[in-house]
Amino acid sequence: QTVVTQEPTLSVSPGGTVTLTCGLISGSVSTTFYPSWYQQIPGQAPRPLIYNTNTRSSGVPTRFSGSILGKKAALIITGAQAEDESDYYCVLYLESGTWVFGGGTRLTVL
C-alpha cells in the first residue's frame, strides 16, 4: 500500500514563505506521479491549486507554486496571507487511473 507523507502542521508569518512537502514512505516523488495540491478551508470542499507538479489551476494566485524538491513534491507559498490559513492536501497519481492522498498539512498564518 502506498503511503503519502505530509507535515501535519506548519506555521508561517504573514508575508513569509513556507514550503509544504509531499513524500513517499518508500521511494521518491517525481513528476511521473503528476502531483496535485488542494486547499481545503474547514467545512468546505477542497479546491485545486496546482496540478501536474507545477501548473496553477484557474484563478489561483501566483504566490502559490509547485515543484519537485529532492525526493518530494513541494507546494511553496511566497508572501503568505491570512486567508492562506487552511488545510492542504497533495495527491499522487499511481498506475492505471488510481490516486492516493497525503494526510494533509494544517497551515497556520501567525
Add this chain to the structure above:
Amino acid sequence: QLQLQESGPGLVKPSETLSLTCTVSGGSIINSRYYWGWIRQPPGKGLEWIGSISYSGTVYYNPSLSGRVTISVDTSKNQFSLKLNSVTASDTAVYYCASVFVITPGDYFDHWGQGALVAVSS
C-alpha cells in the same frame, strides 16, 4: 462551469449499503475530457480517494475498498453513483463527488461537490 451535487441518505445502518448519487450540471457527463470520481473524508481526518469512472463505464477503485465499492454512471440522467456495502462506523464520512479533468498525463480533480455527510449508526 461544471457543478456537482451529491444526494442520498444521511444515515445508514451498520452492515447495510451506502448509496449516493452525484448530479452533474453545466455540462454533459458524456465528455472525453472528463471522468468522475468519489472521495471521502471522515470527521476530523484527511481525504481518501474511493474510485473513478468514465462516461463509458471504465472504473478504477481504491484497492483498500475494492470488493465493497461499486461506481456506476447513468448518462441519461447526467449522474454517477456510489454504492458501498457492508458499512461500519469507520465509513462515517463526508462523501464528495468530483470531476477529473483529463489532460493525460496530469489529470486532476478540478470541480468538487459540496459534500454529503453520511453517518453509519444503528
